[in-house]
Amino acid sequence: MNMSPPTRKHPVPGEVPIPSQEPSKKELALERLATTLERSEYKDLIENYLNPRKRIITNFTAGLARGLGLTIGTTVVIALLGWLVSQFVSMPIIGEFIAKIVSYVDMYK
Template sequence: MRQSSPTRERRVPGEVPIPSQEPSRKELALERLATILERSEYKDVIENYLNPRKRIITNFTAGLARGLGLTIGTTVVVALLGWLVSQFVSMPIIGEFIAKLVSYVDMYK
């Protein structure tokens, strides 16, 4: 015959268990989740999302910043590539290739 473990209590069918003083794992997990949500300012995010005017202004500003960043970044990269190509013009093989490329571009202007 199996013996019940000493930590497990036997209950009579229909008996309502008395809640223990120690919080359960579920309660601890819920408290931890509530703390994390409070720290992440989730409430502020929801309030901003529900306010259409603020959301439009925020998205417009973000779009302007992205566009400006893309423009400046592209300008810097193209300038660096132009400078790098100008350094290779004096090399024999690469210089000839660049000269042909420039003549093709001039031909179709």
């Protein structure tokens, strides 16, 4: 006598299928995706996006850092250019041109 349960060809509505022993390609892909999202701290990004106060503080801080960096960078570049131009003052043609520019600037002070 065979006591195994009868096999059905059609699933019963509401019945949960029994998973096979070996994961399918979709399950492996979903597992890799879940692991990748956990590593990338995606949850923190979503929380930051959904909380307007955190978003405002983050963007304000980033704007201050960009503005400060731009100001310092511009100051350094202009100082280097000023130093470089001052090296050419003793040259005959370029020195006269720079002297005229300096006199124009002095007139408007």
